[in-house]
Amino acid sequence: MSGRIDARLKELGIELPAAAAPAANYVPYVxxxxxxxxxxxxxxLNGDxxxxxxxxxxxxxxxxQQSARLCALNLIAxxxxxxxxxLDRIVRVVKLGGFVACEASFTDQPEVINGASDLMVQVFGDAGRHARFAVGANVLPRNVATEVEAIFELA
Known part of the structure; x- marks a missing residue:
């Protein structure tokens, strides 16, 4: 389908990745x-x-931040x-939850997760403004730098 949000993605030069299959015993969304x-x-991206x-x-x-942005692209997918x-059925990005792999003394988790938050606002405009948390973790699955979850509202 091609709508307002798809046009915005094209304007931003963004091509969404394919929605990834889950890597364990869970579903990608509910x-x-x-x-x-x-x-x-x-x-x-493309399995890598x-x-x-x-x-x-x-x-x-x-x-x-680039890592968090890529997580956000996968969330939108x-x-x-x-x-x-x-995507025009999405009327609001309600909440993002961001995890950042880092050492105990690292305190810039909010700046890192801004990579995801900024993308949501770029794509969805005012409807992309959301509640959020950004926390540090000593390690994330597959040794990734970031992981982000989301809640969206449908029309």
């Missing part, structure tokens, strides 16, 4: 009422993990699938 709960997405290691040690904050292929 639709309950008018809400889509998307499982945590990692920085995978793009950002590994700890932010602030192995990769920079800027690379961490899952939301598109949950919305029957029509």
């Amino acid at each position: 639709v309950s009422g008018n809400m889509i709960f998307v499982s945590g997405q990692i920085p995978v 993990i793009k950002f590994k290691g700890k932010v602030g040690t192995d990769i920079t904050v800027e690379q961490g 899952q939301a598109r699938q949950a919305a029957g292929g029509d």
Whole structure:
């Protein structure tokens, strides 16, 4: 389908990745009422993990932001699938939850997860503004730098 959000993605030069299959015993998203709960997405593109290691040690904050942005692209891809292929059905990004692999002394998790938050606002405009958490973790699955989950509201 091609709608307002698809046109915005094209204008931004963004091509969404294919929605990834789950890597374990869970589903990629659940639709309950008018809400889509998307499982945590990692920085995978075409089956390849793009950002590994700890932010602030192995990769920079800027690379961490790129990692979080890629997680957000994967979130939107899952939301598109949950919305029957029509991103215009998404009326609000309700909440993001961001995890950043880092050492105990690292405190810039909010700046890293801004990579995901900024993308949501770029794509969905004011409807992309959301509640959020950003926390540090000593390690994330597959040694990824970031993982982000989301809740979207459907029309």
